[in-house]
Amino acid sequence: MTPLLEIRGLDVEFATDEGVVSAVDGIDLGVGRGEVLGLVGESGSGKSVTALAVFRLIRPPGRIVRGTIRFEGRDLLLLPEDEMRRVRGAQISMVFQSPRTALNPLLPVGRQIARLYALHQGCAPAEAHRRTLEMLGLVGIPEPERRARQYAHQLSGGTCQRVMIAMALATSPRLLIADEPTTGLDVSIAAQILDLLRDLGPRTGASIVLITHDLAVVAGLCDRVAVMHAGQLVECADVRTLFREPAHPYTRALVRSIPRVDREATMEPVPGAVPSLLAAPPGCRYAERCPEVLDTCRRTRPAPIALGPRHEVACHAVEAARAAAPRR
Ligand SMILES: Nc1ncnc2c1ncn2[C@@H]1O[C@H](COP(=O)(O)OP(=O)(O)OP(=O)(O)O)[C@@H](O)[C@H]1O
Ligand code: SF4
Ligand SMILES: [Mg+2]
Numbered sequence: 572m573t574p575l576l577e578i579r580g581l582d583v584e585f586a587t588d589e590g591v592v593s594a595v596d597g598i599d600l601g602v603g604r605g606e607v608l609g610l611v612g613e614s615g616s617g618k619s620v621t622a623l624a625v626f627r628l629i630r631p632p633g634r635i636v637r638g639t640i641r642f643e644g645r646d647l648l649l650l651p652e653d654e655m656r657r658v659r660g661a662q663i664s665m666v667f668q669s670p671r672t673a674l675n676p677l678l679p680v681g682r683q684i685a686r687l688y689a690l691h692q693g694c695a696p697a698e699a700h701r702r703t704l705e706m707l708g709l710v711g712i713p714e715p716e717r718r719a720r721q722y723a724h725q726l727s728g729g730t731c732q733r734v735m736i737a738m739a740l741a742t743s744p745r746l747l748i749a750d751e752p753t754t755g756l757d758v759s760i761a762a763q764i765l766d767l768l769r770d771l772g773p774r775t776g777a778s779i780v781l782i783t784h785d786l787a788v789v790a791g792l793c794d795r796v797a798v799m800h801a802g803q804l805v806e807c808a809d810v811r812t813l814f815r816e817p818a819h820p821y822t823r824a825l826v827r828s829i830p831r832v833d834r835e836a837t838m839e840p841v842p843g844a845v846p847s848l849l850a851a852p853p854g855c856r857y858a859e860r861c862p863e864v865l866d867t868c869r870r871t872r873p874a875p876i877a878l879g880p881r882h883e884v885a886c887h888a889v890e891a892a893r894a895a896a897p898r899r
Contacts, residue, residue, distance in 0.1 A: 573641075573644060574603050574604070575602050575604045575606075575642065575746060575778050576600075576601065576602040576625065576640070576641070576746055577600075577601045577602075577640075577641040578599060578600045578601070578624075578625070578638065578641075579599050579638060579640075580597055580598075580637060581595055581597070581598040581599075581637075581640065582595060582596055582635070582636040582637050582638055583620050583621075583629055583633060583634070583636065584634060584636050586632040586634075587632065587849070589849055590849045590850055591849070591850070592848045592849055593848050593851045594617050594620045594633070594848060595620050596617075596801075596802040596851065596856075597638075597803065598638070598802075598803070598804045599804065600797055602746065602778050603778065603795075604778060605776055605777075605778055606779075606794050606795060607768075607772055607778070607779045607781060607792060607793045607794050608778070608780050608781070608793060608794065609781050609783065609788075609792070609793035610782045610796075610797050610799065611783060611785075611789055611799070612784065612798060612799035613841065614784060615848075616800055616802065617799050617801070617802040618782045618784075618799055619668060619750055619782065621799070622665060622748045622750055624638075625640055625663065625748065626659060626663065626748070627655050642658065642662070643662075643745070660690070660742055661691050661742045661744065662744055662745050662746065663745070663748065664740065664742060664744040664746070665739065665748045665749075665750065666732070666735045666736055666747070666749040666752050667735070667750055668751045668754065670732045670734070670735040671723055671728065673735060674723040674734065674735065676722060676723055676724060677722075679719060679720050679721060680718065680719060680721060680723060680726065680734045681700070681707070681715075681718070682719075684706060684707070684719075684734070684737055685699040685700055685703045686699075687738060688703065688741055691741075692742070702741070703715075703719060703741075704719060706737045706740060706741055707719060707733075707734075709737070709740075710733040710734075710736050710737045710740070710767055711733060712733050712734070718730065718734075727760075728755060729756050729757075729760035729761075732756065732764055733764070733767070736749070736752070736764070736767065736768075740771070740775065740777075744777055745776075745778065746777060746778045746780070747771070747777050747778070747779045748780045748782070749781050749782065750782045751782055751783055752764055752768065752781070753765060753785075753788065754783075765788060765792055768792060769791075769792055786814075786826065786829050787829050790814060793810050794809060795807065795808065795809050796808060796809075796810055796813045798813075798819065798822050798825065800845075800856060800857050801845055801851070801856035801857070802848055802851070802856065803855075803885070804875075804885065805819045805821050805857065805884065805885055805886070806821075806822045806882075806883065806884045807875075807881075807883045808878075808879075808881060808882040808883070808884075812879065812881070812882050813826070814826060818878055818882070818884040818889050819884050819885070819889065820857065820861050820863050821841065821857050821860075821861070824841040824842065825841060828840060841860070843860030852869060853869075853872060854867070854870050854871055854872055854873075855872060855885075855886070855887065863888040865887050868887050868888075872885075873885040873886050873890065876890055876893070878893075
C-alpha cells in the first residue's frame with residue numbers, strides 16, 4: 572500500500588549573509604496510514620523545516636530546492652496555491668512549536684475553532700458552536716463553554732496547546748504534524764497532552780508525525796521513529812528496534828543519552844557539536860563527531876541500506892560491517 576505521505580529527495584536551503592545553509596539534505600521519509608511517526612534529532616537538525624516544507628510554508632530566504640512530497644499520491648510541491656490551501660486546512664494540520672503565538676490574540680479561542688467548522692465543513696453558526704464545544708471537551712478542556720469565550724492570553728500554556736490541537740483536529744485531517752507539542756509545559760500537563768495524542772490516532776484514524784528532541788517521549792507514543800542529524804536522515808526503524816538495536820552511531824549516542832529509571836538518571840549529551848550547515852561537506856555530516864569514522868565518510872554520503880523490513884540506516888561503517896559479516 573502506498574504511504575499516506577511520501578517525501579523523496581527533499582532539499583531545503585536558506586540564503587543567509589554568510590552563505591547558503593543546507594537545512595534539509597536529501598531526505599526520504601514515508602508516513603503510513605494511521606501510523607504515529609516520531610521525528611527526532613538535536614536542536615537545529617531540520618525537524619521543523621521538514622514539517623514546514625510538507626506544509627509548504629518555507630518562506631524566503633528559505634526555499635525547497637528539490638524533491639517530491641506526495642500526499643495520497645499527489646505531489647504537494649506541484650499544487651497551485653489555492654489547492655494547497657485546501658490541503659493545509661482540511662487534510663493536513665499542524666500544531667506549531669509555540670502555541671500561544673500561533674493563536675489569534677484578538678479572537679476568543681472558541682470563535683477561532685468555530686470559523687474552521689464554518690469554512691471547511693460548511694456548518695451554520697449554531698452547529699459550528701456545538702461542534703467547537705464538543706471538540707474542546709474531546710481534547711480534555713474542562714468547562715468548554717467558559718473557555719471558548721476566553722482569549723489566548725487568559726489561558727495557561729497547557730490549555731493553549733490543547734486549543735491548538737482542537738483547531739488542528741477540527742477539520743478532521745488525515746495527517747497531524749505536532750511540532751514539540753510538550754515543550755515548555757510542566758511535566759504533568761505534558762503527560763496529559765501526550766495521552767491525548769496517544770488516543771487520537773485510534774479515535775480519528777489520523778496519522779501523526781510527532782516532532783521532538785526527546786526520545787523518551789517517542790518511546791511511549793510512536794510506532795516508528797526517524798532520526799535526523801544536521802539535516803540528514805540517518806536511521807528509521809520501528810520503535811522497539813530503534814531502542815533495542817540502534818545501528819547508526821548517532822542514534823546509539825542519542826539512545827544512550829536518555830535518562831533511565833533503572834540506572835542513574837544522568838543525561839549524557841551526544842559528544843561534539845552539531846556541525847555548521849553553511850557549506851556543509853559532501854559526506855556524512857556526523858563524521859566530525861563519529862567514533863567510527865572511516866576515510867570514505869567525509870567524501871561520500873552514505874546511502875540508506877535496509878537492515879530489516881522496516882529498518883533503514885545510512886552509515887558506511889554499518890555497511891562495511893555487513894559486507895564483512897559471514898552470510899547466514
Ligand atoms: N529563517 C532561517 N534562516 C536561516 N537558517 C534557518 C532558518 N530557519 C531554519 N534555518 C536553519 O535550519 C536549521 C534547522 O532548523 P529547524 O528549525 O528545522 O531545527 P529543529 O530540528 O526543528 O530544531 P529545534 O529542536 O530547536 O526546534 C537550523 O539549524 C538553521 O541553520
Ligand atoms: S557514515 Fe561514517 S561518519 Fe557517518 S555515522 Fe557512519 S561511520 Fe560515522
Ligand atoms: Mg523545531
